[in-house]
Amino acid sequence: xxxxxxxxxxxxxxxxxxxTRTTLLDALRERLEVTxxxxxxxxxxxxxxxxxxNGRRHLTCLALAxxxxxxxxxxADGLAGGGPSADRLHPVQQAFLDHDGYQCxxxxxxxxxxxxxxxxxxxxxxxxxxTADLEGDPDLTDDEIRERMSGNLCRCGAYPGILAAxxxxxxx
Amino acid sequence: xxxxxxxxxxRVRSIGTHLDRVDGVAKVTGRAPYAVEHGEADxxxxxxxxxxxxxxxxxxxxxxxxxxxxxxHPGVIxxxxxxxxPRLAESDDGELAILQEPxxxxxxxxxxxxxxxxxxxxxxxxxxxxVSYDVEPHEAELREDNASYRPDSVNPDMETDTEEGDVDAAxxxxxxxxxxxxxxxxxxxxxxxxxxxxxxxxxxxxxEILSMFDSSQGVHGVAQTLAPMxxxxxxxxxxxxxxxxxxxxxxxxxxxxxxxxxxxxxTVRGRPVKLAVTRQQMFALTGYRTATxxxxxxxxxxxxxxxxIEHRVQEQSSALKEYAxxxxxxxxxxxxxxxxxxxxxxxxxxxxxxSWMRAPGEMPGMFAHEVAMDELAVECGLDPIELRIRNxxxxxxxxxxxxxxxxxxxxFRRGAERFGWSxxxxxxxxxxxxxxxxxxxxxxxxxxxxxxxxNAARVRSLGAGRYAVAIGSVDIGTGARTVLTQIAADALxxxxxxxxxxxxxxxxxxxxxxxxxxxxxxxxxxxxAAAQRFRADHGEHPDPGVETTASAADDPQxxxxxxxxxGSVFAEARVHRWTGEIRVPRLLGVYSVGRVxxxxxxxxxxxxxxxxxxSAGLFEESYRDARFGHMVTQDLASYHVASHADxxxxxxxxxxxxxxxxxxxxxxxxxxxxxxxxxAAVANATYHATGMRVRSIPITPDRFLES
Ligand code: FES
Ligand code: FES
Numbered sequence: 001x002x003x004x005x006x007x008x009x010x011x012x013x014x015x016x017x018x019x020t021r022t023t024l025l026d027a028l029r030e031r032l033e034v035t036x037x038x039x040x041x042x043x044x045x046x047x048x049x050x051x052x053x054n055g056r057r058h059l060t061c062l063a064l065a066x067x068x069x070x071x072x073x074x075x076a077d078g079l080a081g082g083g084p085s086a087d088r089l090h091p092v093q094q095a096f097l098d099h100d101g102y103q104c105x106x107x108x109x110x111x112x113x114x115x116x117x118x119x120x121x122x123x124x125x126x127x128x129x130x131t132a133d134l135e136g137d138p139d140l141t142d143d144e145i146r147e148r149m150s151g152n153l154c155r156c157g158a159y160p161g162i163l164a165a166x167x168x169x170x171x172x
Numbered sequence: 173x174x175x176x177x178x179x180x181x182x183r184v185r186s187i188g189t190h191l192d193r194v195d196g197v198a199k200v201t202g203r204a205p206y207a208v209e210h211g212e213a214d215x216x217x218x219x220x221x222x223x224x225x226x227x228x229x230x231x232x233x234x235x236x237x238x239x240x241x242x243x244x245h246p247g248v249i250x251x252x253x254x255x256x257x258p259r260l261a262e263s264d265d266g267e268l269a270i271l272q273e274p275x276x277x278x279x280x281x282x283x284x285x286x287x288x289x290x291x292x293x294x295x296x297x298x299x300x301x302x303v304s305y306d307v308e309p310h311e312a313e314l315r316e317d318n319a320s321y322r323p324d325s326v327n328p329d330m331e332t333d334t335e336e337g338d339v340d341a342a343x344x345x346x347x348x349x350x351x352x353x354x355x356x357x358x359x360x361x362x363x364x365x366x367x368x369x370x371x372x373x374x375x376x377x378x379x380e381i382l383s384m385f386d387s388s389q390g391v392h393g394v395a396q397t398l399a400p401m402x403x404x405x406x407x408x409x410x411x412x413x414x415x416x417x418x419x420x421x422x423x424x425x426x427x428x429x430x431x432x433x434x435x436x437x438x439t440v441r442g443r444p445v446k447l448a449v450t451r452q453q454m455f456a457l458t459g460y461r462t463a464t465x466x467x468x469x470x471x472x473x474x475x476x477x478x479x480x481i482e483h484r485v486q487e488q489s490s491a492l493k494e495y496a497x498x499x500x501x502x503x504x505x506x507x508x509x510x511x512x513x514x515x516x517x518x519x520x521x522x523x524x525x526x527s528w529m530r531a532p533g534e535m536p537g538m539f540a541h542e543v544a545m546d547e548l549a550v551e552c553g554l555d556p557i558e559l560r561i562r563n564x565x566x567x568x569x570x571x572x573x574x575x576x577x578x579x580x581x582x583x584f585r586r587g588a589e590r591f592g593w594s595x596x597x598x599x600x601x602x603x604x605x606x607x608x609x610x611x612x613x614x615x616x617x618x619x620x621x622x623x624x625x626x627n628a629a630r631v632r633s634l635g636a637g638r639y640a641v642a643i644g645s646v647d648i649g650t651g652a653r654t655v656l657t658q659i660a661a662d663a664l665x666x667x668x669x670x671x672x673x674x675x676x677x678x679x680x681x682x683x684x685x686x687x688x689x690x691x692x693x694x695x696x697x698x699x700x701a702a703a704q705r706f707r708a709d710h711g712e713h714p715d716p717g718v719e720t721t722a723s724a725a726d727d728p729q730x731x732x733x734x735x736x737x738x739g740s741v742f743a744e745a746r747v748h749r750w751t752g753e754i755r756v757p758r759l760l761g762v763y764s765v766g767r768v769x770x771x772x773x774x775x776x777x778x779x780x781x782x783x784x785x786x787s788a789g790l791f792e793e794s795y796r797d798a799r800f801g802h803m804v805t806q807d808l809a810s811y812h813v814a815s816h817a818d819x820x821x822x823x824x825x826x827x828x829x830x831x832x833x834x835x836x837x838x839x840x841x842x843x844x845x846x847x848x849x850x851x852a853a854v855a856n857a858t859y860h861a862t863g864m865r866v867r868s869i870p871i872t873p874d875r876f877l878e879s
Contacts (some may be wrong), residue, residue, distance in 0.1 A: 004761065019290060019292045019293075021292040022290075022294070026291060026292070029209070030290070030291060033211045035202065035205065035209035036202025036203065037202070038202075038206070038364075038365065038417070039366070039448065040364045040365065040417075040451070040808075041366075041451045041807060041808050042450060043807055043808070043809070045451075045807060045808035046364065046451075048364060053771075072306070074436065075202060076200065076202040077201050077202045077203060079201075079412075080201045089200065089201070091293050093200040093201065094712070096196075096200045097192060097196045098199070098374075100772045100776050101772065101775070102196075102199055102200070103650065103651070103773075103776050103780060104363070104365065104416065104417045104418040104648060104649025105195070105198075105199030105200075105204055105415065106206065106363075106364045106365040106418060106647065107364050107417075107419025108199070108200055108202070109200075110736050112200055112202075125552075143817075145816075146816045146817045146819070146820075147816075149816045150815045150816045152816070153364065153808060153813060153815060154364070154816070155362055155363055155364040155418050155813060156418055156649050156776070156780045156782075157779055157780035157781070157782070157783025157784055157814065157819070158776060158780065159783065159814075159819040160779055160815045160819065160822055160823070161776060161779075163816070
């Protein structure tokens with residue numbers, strides 16, 4: 001069964017016909033040719049499909065497209081301004097370049113979106129599993145970064161570079 | 173036309189310095205297109221989607237494939253099975269010759285294909301195909317007492333067995349003997365980008381052409397493998413792989429899904445067919461590292477000097493296709509000993525086909541050998557680094573050739589200094605910090621330096637001091653695109669910005685696989701050869717459009733020497749006394765690998781290897797249920813790979829050096845050595861922490877709760 005939904009993707013209004021079985025990830029990748037979000041597992045286990053959905057990081061492989069009619073989505077591409085000629089990188093993206101926080105690049109758009117989400121969550125005082133004081137403002141220690149970024153696997157093992165990148169972006 | 177060129181060492185300017193990855197912006201923005209992400213601009217117009225139907229039995233014969241309800245499902249275009257799939261011209265390669273016969277060789281084998289207009293319809297269609305089987309009994313368990321045989325050679329073409337002196341007599345006469353069995357688990361490469369292919373057939377100048385984007389470590393290899401099976405000339409298959417989301421060996425050769433896509437596309441000529449293998453399917457179809465059982469005997473004098481080294485390996489392959497992991501190969505060259513023996517025996521099981529995984533042979537073999545060395549150090553009352561100093565060979569024990577630059581001990585000295593080794597307590601179970609036992613361990617790392625035949629590069633003048641450089645090699649995340657740009661720039665004596673590099677297309681000059689840590693050495697030497705020949709033919713001010721294609725001749729000295737890289741790995745482990753939880757707060761690798769071309773990408777390669785070694789040491793295990801013949805851990809929730817929170821202070825450094833006999837750049841290769849010895853260093857550190865010896869990986873918390 002098909003349904004038509006509207007999405008705002010990286011600032012552009014898009015209308016797309018989806019199967020009711022279509023995930024948000026497949027709607028983006030296969031129907032809209034928006035391929036910055038990657039499919040590493042399709043089961044919510046790797047984080048490579050992470051985007052900012054209505055401002056918060058979200059796994060698009062675990063979201064059904066029809067349930068997100070009207071949603072606003074920002075991908076790693078959109079964080080850099082969107083469009084083929086845009087080269088204004090988001091500070092998180094610049095930090096990934098500065099610290100070589102990637103190798104093959106397949107986890108990277110998800111890591112970047114996740115890092116942007118993490119910085120925002122910390123700013124808003126959200127605690128994590130390793131936050132000692134649940135009442136106060138969390139400090140973005142290395143352990144906090146590692147914990148909060150652990151939903152994004154990197155098989156290339158670029159974690160030390162990712163850590164340094166998030167640290168840099170947090171200070172920026 | 174390609175000529176062979178004797179190269180001379182490159183005058184380095186960009187080589188050895190940092191250069192941002194040339195594809196970095198494309199990667200951090202997600203604009204870099206991976207295999208199934210190519211769209212209309214690349215000729216992938218209105219693709220169909222393919223889904224694989226896999227056998228649910230381990231051995232038997234397909235008696236019926238009921239496709240009716242699948243074909244009735246809206247959007248499904250066709251279902252192919254062994255009766256309806258296109259015939260192959262050659263079917264010797266049992267892994268790739270899919271759908272040619274009804275026989276089932278392993279659980280998870282491809283038994284049908286579903287083509288549909290959308291991926292949702294293809295997937296649903298695949299679920300609706302009803303396959304019935306005549307089931308036969310199968311064997312899927314690797315045991316010490318499996319029926320096994322001696323393969324003719326082990327990967328890639330090494331001796332199966334080696335023997336020198338009289339091992340049994342030397343062991344009988346030794347003051348100290350270590351005799352133990354070490355085990356490594358089944359492991360799956362699990363690159364983060366699942367294997368994926370898009371293929372379409374059309375005509376060019378009256379000839380059939382099969383075009384593909386494939387997530388591959390070597391496009392030329394895919395074309396060479398597929399073409400004869402499909403009854404085509406190699407140049408009728410065009411394969412491109414501009415971006416590949418990791419491979420670690422599993423994309424080194426075409427696996428069955430690539431053939432599935434090519435066959436399905438042949439039935440819908442003109443229309444592209446996309447296949448994205450699922451994470452679950454990868455556990456049956458895209459290769460894995462065999463589990464290994466290593467019987468090791470070391471015989472030494474009281475001073476720790478080895479008289480005898482024996483390493484006998486029992487492992488498995490698929491009855492469908494032999495792959496013999498060269499697990500004992502590093503044991504042949506690592507330490508001095510007059511009496512030595514290695515052997516490999518294979519059980520052929522009714523299971524999926526194993527293949528390359530990062531440092532095949534060295535990774536499991538050095539786990540066994542380096543834990544055994546740690547045990548010997550304990551038995552002799554020696555520091556483990558001192559034990560290695562005492563067993564340093566003068567010549568390569570295997571070939572009796574001099575090593576070119578064996579600097580293992582320099583790696584230990586540097587590592588010891590940086591890691592603070594001198595303050596280490598001599599005895600195990602000596603340090604407690606709250607509820608944690610704390611210890612440190614070391615292991616050696618080694619990897620052979622390899623340069624592959626069959627590489628050529630092309631240099632063309634673009635005018636105004638710019639050059640187009642082309643070679644069909646693939647960048648799977650190693651940084652090849654960046655380092656080849658640097659090599660080309662230095663070889664031509666220009667800035668990296670003056671180089672337009674083209675890679676990853678079979679229409680470019682041939683390149684060997686991105687594997688065996690041989691890529692940069694093999695391709696880089698070809699680039700240098702082409703650049704030097706170009707300058708010789710066309711001078712410093714070439715006319716726009718002139719070009720040269722060349723391959724590199726081997727250095728005549730190279731035959732006289734044994735080329736290996738070396739390293740030392742230092743680990744600190746903390747083991748929780750009540751839960752057995754293991755943390756590795758520090759991991760350091762120090763390497764001797766020839767000249768490092770780009771320190772930034774090299775560091776990431778070493779660290780990536782160390783992380784994967786840590787992951788193998790603590791987490792990774794594909795668990796096969798022998799009753800059914802398949803891996804029950806078949807996703808990233810049940811097959812654990814190191815996550816960010818598992819990786820604490822990990823670093824790598826390297827010795828300043830240059831190996832210009834091996835390559836004109838002075839480099840030797842770095843991709844795999846980081847994984848070698850790492851799990852052993854972690855295991856040795858957990859022993860030092862707890863006094864409990866674990867002889868198999870992964871080292872899970874329960875191991876420390878047993879006594
Ligand atoms: S693809 Fe969504 S978490 Fe892996
Ligand atoms: S960069 Fe390859 S998986 Fe993270």
